[in-house]
Structure formats: C-alpha cells, structure tokens
Amino acid sequence: MVFLAGVDEVGRGPLVGDVVTAAVILDPHKPIDGLNDSKKLSEKKRNALFQQILDCSLSWAIGRASPQEIDHLNILQATMLAMTRAVDGLSIRPDFVKVDGNRCPNWGYASEAIVKGDGSVAEISAASILAKVTRDQEMQALHLQYPQYGFDQHKGYPTKAHMQKLAEFGPTKEYRMSFKPVQQALLQHSGVVHAV
Structure with missing residues (x-):
C-alpha cells in the first residue's frame, strides 16, 4: 500500500498567531464525503468534517511556526518549517507528499506541489480543513x-x-x-x- 500524505497551511496572511499546517494520510477504506478547500465550506460543515477526518484517517498531524519564528525566518520559510513539522509528526512515514501551492519544503520526502490542490486532492482538502479549524479555534481562544x-x-x-x-x-x-x-x-x- 502506498501512503500518500496531503499538506496545507492556514494563516500566512494574518498579523497575529502561528502559521498552522496539517498533514493527512486518508484511509482508502473509509472515504469521506464532502472534502473541499476549507475556505469554500461553511464553519458548520468544516467542524463536522474535522471530526470525521480525525476519526477516519490513517494518520494526521498538525505543524506550526510561531510569530517569533515567522519574524526570524520570514513567512515563507516559517510556512515551509511548519509543513515539515506536520509531515514529520505523522505516525506513518508517507511514500509521497502532495503540497498545496507552488513549492515544497526542502525535505527528505518525495513530493509534488499542486496549485489549488486543496480543491482537487482529497488528502490536501483534509489537511486544509484540519489546519483551518485548528487555527480558528486558536483565534477564538485569543x-x-x-x-x-x-x-x-x-x-x-x-x-x-x-x-x-x-x-x-x-x-x-x-x-x-x-x-x-x-x-x-x-x-x-x-x-x-x-x-x-
């Protein structure tokens, strides 16, 4: 079985808080209906899918970079660091990683960057939802x-x-x-x- 991970980030544009990333390996035997770019889903739908992704995926992990790391590295490099932390946090090492956007981190994983991947690749959509809901919860706490x-x-x-x-x-x-x-x-x- 080939383990495919999807990765996405949320929070490059805000002025406050962490940039949050997620990595997800879905279980092909437990398909999840309704996955899409998190920005195109209602908050209610995102929250329902969030729980489903946690319950049904083979592995998932959240990565982040702090405001201090963003200030030190710049937002692009901090985002790459957060993505690496998310994939490194998976309990299963992926055979291949699909990343939303136009570049991949400089890491030891076979990978591909896919523009608008969060709307076309289920694993990236799932990562998009995990990252978005996690960051939104952190903004609520703030x-x-x-x-x-x-x-x-x-x-x-x-x-x-x-x-x-x-x-x-x-x-x-x-x-x-x-x-x-x-x-x-x-x-x-x-x-x-x-x-x-």
Missing part, C-alpha cells in the same frame, strides 16, 4: 484573552476593523512584529508591547 481586538471575527487578518483595533490598542506579544502594519502600530504606541 479572543477570550483579548476581547477588544475582535479575533473571533477577523481571525487575525488585516481587515479594516482589525486595523482600527490594532491602531487603538497596539500589538500584543502574539503579533508578528516583522509585518508592516504591526510595525506601524508599534511606532504609534511608542514601542510598548501589551503583555497579558
């Missing part, structure tokens, strides 16, 4: 910690509402300090970083 920022709504992306809150309150330690809007907010707030 919202409870800092309700004034509205993380439950914008999930850390630079929406107009988020930019207003960032300008008003300044960045917390969970922000990516190398991102230009965060640097601008830091300057406005005289370099004061709000701790917990």
